[in-house]
Amino acid sequence: MKDGTQETTHDQKARQEVMSMEKDSLLSERVQDDLDRQLFHLRTLYDVSHELLGVSDIQGILKSFLLMTMGNFGAIQGFIMARDSSSQERTYFEPVGFYESDHLLLEQVASQLLVKTQPEGVEMVEDIPRGLKAPMPDMVCLVAFKVDDKCSGMMGLGKKLIDSEYTDDDKELLQTLMNNLVVSLKNARYAAALREAYEELKILNSVKDKMINHLSHELMTPVALLGGSLSQLRKKLNSVREEIWRSNLERAERNLKRLGDIHGKVQDIMRGKEFGEKETLHGLLERCRDLLELFTEEESGENPLVEKIRNRIDLLFGNDASEPEEINLGEFVLRRIEELKPLYSRRQVNAFCALDPMPVIRTRVDVLAKVTDGLIKNAVENTPDEGDIEIRVSEKGDRAALVVRDFGVGIVPELQARIFEGFFPTQDVMLYATKKPFDFNAGGRGIDLLRAKIFSERFNFRIDMSSTRCRFIPKTTDECPGRISLCSFCKATEDCHSSGGTTFQVLFPL
Numbered sequence: 189m190k191d192g193t194q195e196t197t198h199d200q201k202a203r204q205e206v207m208s209m210e211k212d213s214l215l216s217e218r219v220q221d222d223l224d225r226q227l228f229h230l231r232t233l234y235d236v237s238h239e240l241l242g243v244s245d246i247q248g249i250l251k252s253f254l255l256m257t258m259g260n261f262g263a264i265q266g267f268i269m270a271r272d273s274s275s276q277e278r279t280y281f282e283p284v285g286f287y288e289s290d291h292l293l294l295e296q297v298a299s300q301l302l303v304k305t306q307p308e309g310v311e312m313v314e315d316i317p318r319g320l321k322a323p324m325p326d327m328v329c330l331v332a333f334k335v336d337d338k339c340s341g342m343m344g345l346g347k348k349l350i351d352s353e354y355t356d357d358d359k360e361l362l363q364t365l366m367n368n369l370v371v372s373l374k375n376a377r378y379a380a381a382l383r384e385a386y387e388e389l390k391i392l393n394s395v396k397d398k399m400i401n402h403l404s405h406e407l408m409t410p411v412a413l414l415g416g417s418l419s420q421l422r423k424k425l426n427s428v429r430e431e432i433w434r435s436n437l438e439r440a441e442r443n444l445k446r447l448g449d450i451h452g453k454v455q456d457i458m459r460g461k462e463f464g465e466k467e468t469l470h471g472l473l474e475r476c477r478d479l480l481e482l483f484t485e486e487e488s489g490e491n492p493l494v495e496k497i498r499n500r501i502d503l504l505f506g507n508d509a510s511e512p513e514e515i516n517l518g519e520f521v522l523r524r525i526e527e528l529k530p531l532y533s534r535r536q537v538n539a540f541c542a543l544d545p546m547p548v549i550r551t552r553v554d555v556l557a558k559v560t561d562g563l564i565k566n567a568v569e570n571t572p573d574e575g576d577i578e579i580r581v582s583e584k585g586d587r588a589a590l591v592v593r594d595f596g597v598g599i600v601p602e603l604q605a606r607i608f609e610g611f612f613p614t615q616d617v618m619l620y621a622t623k624k625p626f627d628f629n630a631g632g633r634g635i636d637l638l639r640a641k642i643f644s645e646r647f648n649f650r651i652d653m654s655s656t657r658c659r660f661i662p663k664t665t666d667e668c669p670g671r672i673s674l675c676s677f678c679k680a681t682e683d684c685h686s687s688g689g690t691t692f693q694v695l696f697p698l
Contacts, residue, residue: 246270246376250341251282253369258284258345261358265327265346269298270373273340276303285346302342307332310366312359313342329354331366335373391602411447418444512552512647517588517696518545518581524560525579532626536573536671539564543581547588549696555643559651562636563592563692569630570596574672575684587695597629597668598657598688607653608641628670640694650695658688 254268265285271278281295305313313330327344334340343366345354354362418441425433522543529539549556567577571594578593599607624630644651660677661668669675672684 246373246380247280249369249372249376250280253365253372254282254284254343257343257362257365261345261354261362262349263329263345263347264349266344267294267298268341268343269295269302270335270339270341271299271302273334273338279339280341298342298344301330302332302340305332305342307334307340309334310363310370312363329359329362331362333366333370335370335377339373339377391606394602395606411444414444415448512550514548514550515553515556516545517547517549517590518543520556521560521579521581521590524557525564528561528564532568535568535626535628537568537571538576539579540576541579543579544583547581547583547696547698549588549698551647551649551696555647558636559640559643559694560590562640563590563694565626566636566692567592567594567596567690568626569628570594570690572596572628572668572670572672572675572684574681576681583698584695586698588698590694590696591691593689593691595685595689596658597661598690599655600657600662600664603664604653604655607655608637608651629668644694648697651692653690653692655690656688658684660687 250268250270254266257263258266265283267281267283267286269278269282270280278295278299281291283291283294286294301313305311310331310333313332328347329345330342331344332340332342345362348354418437422437425437522541525539525541564577564579567579571577575595577595578591580589580591580593582589582591640651643649658668660666660675672678672681675684678684678687
């Protein structure tokens with residue numbers, strides 16, 4: 189009995205030791221599993237974050253994130269979508285692993301869920317619809333996210349390859365990844381906004397330089413001509429008593445010299461030079477002296493300066509006292525064409541007309557004449573000799589359309605947005621040359637288009653423009669010879685007609 193009792197006690201101890209070892213082993217396995225899971229999470233976070241770090245565009249970020257996430261979770265299918273929250277329009281949609289016939293339905297359901305969820309950050313979608321459309325598998329994990337007030341989206345993952353469920357740890361990891369995605373998208377949107385602002389600033393800076401060069405050029409010729417004229421006038425006035433003309437002539441010479449100084453300072457600015465405070469104050473003093481002298485003399489005049497300015501503005505932009513009239517647009521445009529033809533008869537430009545006599549509009553005659561004349565003049569000046577322009581009038585819905593199209597050099601894309609701003613040359617300043625109206629590349633100041641835009645806002649019609657730069661001279665520094673037969677790129681007139689041009693459309697209410 190004693191031996192049996194000892195054996196029983198020994199067996200019990202052995203079993204206890206085995207149980208203790210098994211317990212320790214299970215605990216060790218659980219600890220190891222937990223460590224492995226945490227290591228997997230950290231590795232996944234690192235891999236996804238590192239992948240997103242090298243991508244700057246929003247579409248690239250979304251696509252890379254979807255593929256990385258599907259790979260880490262072993263998902264069979266997945267999709268990601270982004271929408272413009274203000275317009276409710278889809279900006280990006282990427283499905284992976286679905287039949288193409290299911291893409292539209294998947295996008296529609298995801299859009300409905302996103303609108304229903306209205307996420308304020310990153311939110312798991314619990315109410316997931318089942319059986320969207322066979323044979324498309326159900327989405328088993330959906331996450332909605334919001335980047336900012338203008339961008340939100342949704343990502344969905346299908347079943348795993350190993351056919352296991354998404355655990356709470358998986359969903360927690362997915363939310364962490366989605367938060368990283370939101371941060372990356374915010375950075376990308378900020379970067380895109382900065383790039384757009386930088387490009388806009390570059391264009392504005394170019395516009396500024398062109399305008400300064402343009403104005404500098406405009407000053408050069410009249411200053412030289414006025415200088416010569418004043419010198420001749422001084423010689424011819426020698427026979428007249430000096431006290432009669434000296435003050436007026438000296439004032440004119442002082443102001444002409446000031447214009448010359450302005451021109452020189454503009455040139456210095458463009459070369460990166462600066463002029464000091466002393467010269468600025470001196471110029472202000474000279475300007476004040478001349479203005480006081482001029483105002484004193486005009487007090488006794490019969491035609492005040494203010495009245496002259498008012499009359500000039502009325503002449504340029506119309507007198508509001510005139511009344512709108514009913515006008516047959518087709519007949520009116522035909523008359524304007526016939527009146528303008530003698531002004532560009534020296535040019536070999538063919539005007540093809542398709543004028544519907546039906547549209548009747550109500551507007552002011554002077555306004556319509558200035559808009560029509562300005563567009564035709566612009567078309568002729570931008571079309572090389574042996575080229576064509578088209579002038580059409582027709583009904584377009586509830587509006588009458590006047591379309592003026594030239595087959596000329598066209599406008600480069602970066603300058604098209606500012607074509608209606610006025611005083612804005614579309615050619616390079618080195619090619620600029622002031623010529624007679626209706627000459628090719630006449631070098632106008634753009635005031636006709638600026639005036640047409642102002643008229644459109646005042647008198648309830650719309651004007652817009654589309655343009656394609658001639659593919660043979662894509663840069664503003666490229667020069668058109670001004671005659672199709674002289675162009676080395678064009679073997680026939682049709683080559684020029686198909687290379688570029690500009691279309692202006694004016695829509696009047698019927």
